[in-house]
Amino acid sequence: MIGDTVRKHKGNISRAARELGLTRRGLYLKIERYEIKASA
Numbered sequence: 158m159i160g161d162t163v164r165k166h167k168g169n170i171s172r173a174a175r176e177l178g179l180t181r182r183g184l185y186l187k188i189e190r191y192e193i194k195a196s197a
Contacts, residue, residue, distance in 0.1 A: 159187055163195040170195075 159177065163184075166172040174184040188195050 159184070159191070160193045160195050163188075163193075168196065 159173075162176055163170065163173040166176070170181055170184055174181045177184065179187070187193070
């Protein structure tokens with residue numbers, strides 16, 4: 158879900174975080190914690 162949203166926004170973490178209801182930092186932490194591939 159997180160990886161799909163980041164890819165949908167072509168790697169734009171700010172936009173993806175806004176859509177997911179997270180802060181940029183919160184999204185970065187989840188990507189790191191769950192080892193999500195967030196490449197665009």
